[in-house]
C-alpha cells in the first residue's frame with residue numbers, strides 16, 4: 001500500500017538531504033492509518049452483512065410460519081366439511097337392491113371416491129409441509145415389519161385384482177422387529193405399492209420382498225414391478241417434491257415419494273430407486289432393527 005498523500009510528499013522535500021529516513025516514518029504512519037481505515041470499513045461491512053443475514057433469516061422464518069398457519073387453517077377448514085360428507089355417506093348405508101337405484105349408487109360411489117382422494121391430498125400436503133419444516137412426527141416402537149407388509153399387501157389386493165396384477169410377497173423367515181412408527185411405515189409401503197400398481201399395466205407382477213441386511217443392523221424392503229420403468233434422468237428426480245414424469249402428470253400429486261423419503265430418513269433409514277426402462281422399476285428402503293437385536 002504506497003502512500004499518495006500530498007502532505008507526506010511535502011514533508012519529504014522540506015527535509016532535503018535527510019529525506020530517506022524522514023520519508024519512512026510518515027509513510028508507515030499513513031499505511032497504518034489506511035490499514036486502520038480498511039479494518040474499520042471491513043468491520044462495518046461485516047456488521048452490515050450480519051444484519052442483512054439476520055433480517056433475511058427472520059423474513060424466511062416469518063414466511064415459513066405464515067405458510068404453516070395457512071396450511072393448518074386450510075386443512076382444518078377443508079377437512080371438517082369433508083368429514084361431514086364421508087360420515088353422511090356412511091350413515092346412508094347400503095341402498096336397497098333394485099335396478100332403479102343403480103344410478104344413485106354409482107353417484108354415491110363417485111362422491112365417496114372424490115372425497116377420499118381430497119382427504120388423502122390434504123394429508124399429503126400437510127405431511128410435505130411438516131417434512132419441509134423438519135417436523136415429521138415419528139412415534140417409533142419395536143414393530144414386526146412382516147405383519148405390516150402382509151397387511152398392506154392384503155389391503156391392496158382389490159386394486160391389483162381390478163388390473164389382473166399378481167402381488168407376490170417374499171418375506172424372509174425369522175425377521176427381527178424393527179424400530180419404527182407402524183402408521184408411518186404403513187404409509188411408506190402403501191405409497192410404494194400404490195405406485196407399483198398404478199404404473200404397471202394389466203397382467204403384470206408386483207413383488208414385495210423383505211430381508212435383513214448382511215450386518216443385521218437393518219431390514220430392507222423392496223417393491224419391484226413389471227411396469228414401463230423410469231429413465232436414468234427421471235430417476236434422479238423421483239423423490240423431489242411435486243415431481244411427476246410428464247407422461248404421468250395428473251395421475252397424482254407428485255408428493256408420494258417425497259413423503260416416503262422424509263419418513264424413511266426420519267427413521268434413520270435410506271431410500272433407493274432402480275429401473276430398467278422397458279422391464280420395470282424397483283423402489284427400496286431400509287429401517288433400523290431394534291438395538292437389543294444388534295448385540
Ligand SMILES: Nc1ncnc2c1ncn2[C@@H]1O[C@H](COP(=O)(O)OP(=O)(O)O)[C@@H](O)[C@H]1O
Pocket residue numbers: 191195196199225227228229230238243244245246248249251252253254255256257258281
Ligand atoms: N413404480 C413406478 N413406475 C414408474 N414410474 C414411477 C413409479 N413410481 C413412481 N414413478 C414416477 O415418479 C413420479 C412421482 O411419484 P409419486 O411421488 O408417488 O407421485 P404420484 O404417484 O402422485 O405421481 C410418478 O408420477 C411417476 O412418474
Ligand SMILES: [Mg+2]
Pocket residue numbers: 191194195252256257
Ligand atoms: Mg404416488
